[in-house]
Amino acid sequence: MRRRGTLWFWVFVGPFAAGLALFTYVPLLWSVGLSFFDAHNTVTPTHFIGLDNYTAMLRDDAFVGSLRTFLVFTAFIVPATYVFSLSLALMVNRLTYARAFFRSVFFLPAACSYVVAALVWKMSLFNGVRFGLANTVLGWFGGAPVAWLSTTDPPWYWLVIVTVRLWLQAGFYMILFLAGLQRIDPVLYEAAAVDGARPGWTVLRHITLPQLRATSVAVVLLLVINAFQAFDEFYNLLSDARGYPPYARPPLVYLYYTALGQGQNLGSGSAGAVILALVIAVVTVGQARWLKLGRTDADG
Amino acid sequence: MTMSRRALLAAAAGTGAGLLAGCGSNTGRGDGGSGVTLAQWYHQYGEPGTEQAVERYAAAYKKAGVKVQWRPGNYDQQTAAALLTDSGPDVFEVNGPTIDQIQGGQVVDLSDLLKDVKDDFNPAVLAPKTYDGRIWGIPQVIDMQLLYYRKSLLKDAGVEPPATLDALVDAARKLTDSKVKGLFLGNDGGAGVLGGTPLYAAGLQLVTEDGKVGFDDPAAARTLGKLHQLYADQSLLLGAPADWSDPSALLQELTAMQWSGLWALPQVRKELGDDFGVLPFPGDGGQGKPAVPVGAYGAAVSARSRHKDAAKEFVKWLWVERTDYQEDFALSYGFHIPARISLARKATRLQNGPAADAVRFTTDHGYAQPLLWTPAAQTAYQDALSRIIRSGANPENELRAVVRKVAGELNRVKNAKKTS
Numbered sequence: 219m220r221r222r223g224t225l226w227f228w229v230f231v232g233p234f235a236a237g238l239a240l241f242t243y244v245p246l247l248w249s250v251g252l253s254f255f256d257a258h259n260t261v262t263p264t265h266f267i268g269l270d271n272y273t274a275m276l277r278d279d280a281f282v283g284s285l286r287t288f289l290v291f292t293a294f295i296v297p298a299t300y301v302f303s304l305s306l307a308l309m310v311n312r313l314t315y316a317r318a319f320f321r322s323v324f325f326l327p328a329a330c331s332y333v334v335a336a337l338v339w340k341m342s343l344f345n346g347v348r349f350g351l352a353n354t355v356l357g358w359f360g361g362a363p364v365a366w367l368s369t370t371d372p373p374w375y376w377l378v379i380v381t382v383r384l385w386l387q388a389g390f391y392m393i394l395f396l397a398g399l400q401r402i403d404p405v406l407y408e409a410a411a412v413d414g415a416r417p418g419w420t421v422l423r424h425i426t427l428p429q430l431r432a433t434s435v436a437v438v439l440l441l442v443i444n445a446f447q448a449f450d451e452f453y454n455l456l457s458d459a460r461g462y463p464p465y466a467r468p469p470l471v472y473l474y475y476t477a478l479g480q481g482q483n484l485g486s487g488s489a490g491a492v493i494l495a496l497v498i499a500v501v502t503v504g505q506a507r508w509l510k511l512g513r514t515d516a517d518g
Numbered sequence: 519m520t521m522s523r524r525a526l527l528a529a530a531a532g533t534g535a536g537l538l539a540g541c542g543s544n545t546g547r548g549d550g551g552s553g554v555t556l557a558q559w560y561h562q563y564g565e566p567g568t569e570q571a572v573e574r575y576a577a578a579y580k581k582a583g584v585k586v587q588w589r590p591g592n593y594d595q596q597t598a599a600a601l602l603t604d605s606g607p608d609v610f611e612v613n614g615p616t617i618d619q620i621q622g623g624q625v626v627d628l629s630d631l632l633k634d635v636k637d638d639f640n641p642a643v644l645a646p647k648t649y650d651g652r653i654w655g656i657p658q659v660i661d662m663q664l665l666y667y668r669k670s671l672l673k674d675a676g677v678e679p680p681a682t683l684d685a686l687v688d689a690a691r692k693l694t695d696s697k698v699k700g701l702f703l704g705n706d707g708g709a710g711v712l713g714g715t716p717l718y719a720a721g722l723q724l725v726t727e728d729g730k731v732g733f734d735d736p737a738a739a740r741t742l743g744k745l746h747q748l749y750a751d752q753s754l755l756l757g758a759p760a761d762w763s764d765p766s767a768l769l770q771e772l773t774a775m776q777w778s779g780l781w782a783l784p785q786v787r788k789e790l791g792d793d794f795g796v797l798p799f800p801g802d803g804g805q806g807k808p809a810v811p812v813g814a815y816g817a818a819v820s821a822r823s824r825h826k827d828a829a830k831e832f833v834k835w836l837w838v839e840r841t842d843y844q845e846d847f848a849l850s851y852g853f854h855i856p857a858r859i860s861l862a863r864k865a866t867r868l869q870n871g872p873a874a875d876a877v878r879f880t881t882d883h884g885y886a887q888p889l890l891w892t893p894a895a896q897t898a899y900q901d902a903l904s905r906i907i908r909s910g911a912n913p914e915n916e917l918r919a920v921v922r923k924v925a926g927e928l929n930r931v932k933n934a935k936k937t938s
Contacts, residue, residue, distance in 0.1 A: 480594055
């Protein structure tokens with residue numbers, strides 16, 4: 219019986235395990251290997267250079283700048299999405315009718331491609347000429363057209379980048395918060411009302427938010443990981459056939475140009491990917507410890 | 519004209535873009551007489567009829583079968599990745615080849631194909647395909663960039679077509695009002711498309727003949743600083759729906775002057791009639807001179823091809839011997855200058871008006887991006903240019919860092935040569 223069970227285990231798991239090994243782990247290890255070689259235009263290099271690629275990447279202002287860009291983006295997008303999606307969830311949760319309709323409406327953008335959304339933002343909402351939607355609205359109030367994506371002082375491009383992602387992902391996190399809200403025992407609110415707590419901020423602060431702690435931890439963790447993976451909207455909003463501006467260039471975009479663009483410097487690109495993976499690991503573990511992920515109240 | 523033209527001149531300034539890479543394929547015909555079938559790749563041209571034309575050329579070749587693949591998306595990245603594998607093309611057009619592709623042994627030496635006709639190929643575009651005295655790509659057609667201006671708008675503002683960079687800055691300011699901007703250099707303010715052009719306009723180079731940094735000179739900072747002046751004056755159109763490669767901004771009167779390409783000329787002429795003129799990028803300073811970037815896709819043979827000799831023979835047939843096809847390819851669909859001097863001289867469409875001016879600019883002021891200008895050097899320079907133009911960064915400080923980076927790249931390439 220045990221042998222038959224093992225056989226079926228491998229029948230079902232084997233193909234996926236093989237695929238995972240072939241398409242994920244082998245390239246991953248190969249990439250780590252490449253990072254120690256001079257690998258211009260080749261994936262089978264012969265010239266071992268030790269840690270040179272790593273030191274070059276860490277001294278590369280463009281790569282270090284891209285890490286800074288990521289931090290700025292995270293600082294904008296994580297709190298913005300958290301607050302916006304929680305607000306949506308609280309509003310939808312209070313609805314007594316058409317709740318399913320509004321839940322669907324707010325969730326729908328999650329089904330839109332990042333590429334499509336970025337192009338809509340770039341070409342119709344936030345283009346820099348007078349007939350772009352944002353500039354038309356500005357014009358009603360007597361404002362001059364703003365080149366949203368081309369102006370670095372003030373850096374209006376952040377408004378475009380953050381709003382497009384906010385629109386795309388807030389609905390998904392709203393669903394997570396809704397699920398969390400619906401698990402809160404109504405008795406708690408009733409008890410609070412009996413004790414004289416006014417509905418609104420006091421109840422939100424002392425009952426809703428503490429009860430949503432587990433959901434909040436998961437949401438923040440997912441938001442940070444998603445922010446690390448930022449590529450599509452940055453690339454489609456800011457790149458052109460000639461490349462990419464040095465501001466608002468996240469690490470994945472920079473590594474794309476280094477390793478897969480005309481640069482084809484697969485050694486440096488791999489070293490950058492390893493550095494980025496380490497940064498993500500450190501931040502995620504640090505964040506998980508800070509938020510006491512996985513601990514129960516009994517653990518203190 | 520579309521992305522394809524933009525990609526062509528990336529030889530002058532850098533990397534390509536776009537995530538929507540895909541592939542299309544069309545068959546020229548089945549196996550030829552030798553039983554060999556060659557895979558030939560083209561990037562997607564915007565001009566209607568080009569795809570059918572190259573399939574016709576392929577079908578006319580009798581010594582081997584040729585299967586044409588017409589590849590939309592970011593072609594340069596597709597070919598660069600395909601050259602790492604055995605499943606790539608045998609023959610392909612390339613925005614280069616790059617120095618790393620040549621030194622990495624990814625493309626085949628094609629010198630012997632041109633031994634009798636080398637002098638008939640435009641030297642400006644043949645030079646960047648030549649390394650160590652050997653030729654690694656056969657130029658197909660020449661494209662170039664130039665400055666378009668609306669004659670009527672300049673006349674209304676009392677502005678003469680600018681002959682110097684100072685005059686361009688001044689003209690752009692005078693032509694700017696609440697509805698029309700003076701100049702459009704791309705939505706990034708010109709950092710991407712201009713590339714080395716302002717340096718050549720200052721009488722400098724990206725890389726010198728002997729392989730040194732060509733812009734370690736105070737004139738470079740002075741000239742690039744004037745580009746920031748355009749931005750600071752708010753004379754530049756930014757955030758246009760279509761970027762510099764498309765003449766829409768000029769045609770829609772969003773700007774009075776626009777930097778674009780030769781490919782836009784038929785559309786501009788159709789829309790504006792005689793109400794436009796063309797100029798090279800104006801010179802700056804005592805040593806300065808006008809400059810126009812030129813570039814050419816080249817036909818190359820992959821070193822991983824299993825049919826290298828057959829592929830070379832096909833390239834020779836199409837891009838060296840069949841001058842009728844070369845003329846057809848350059849002039850019947852889009853608007854290009856034939857890479858062969860003899861064909862360019864015969865082209866009647868290029869002998870009048872702004873088209874003739876453009877050809878003259880190419881001859882008198884054309885420069886091609888040097889082969890030794892690597893993508894890493896390009897990124898460093900372009901980032902600095904972006905900071906100078908848009909953020910008002912100090913040009914001297916920015917250029918100092920770029921010179922260091924480019925010198926390092928040139929050194930790397932030189933050492934790679936020794937070990938190859």
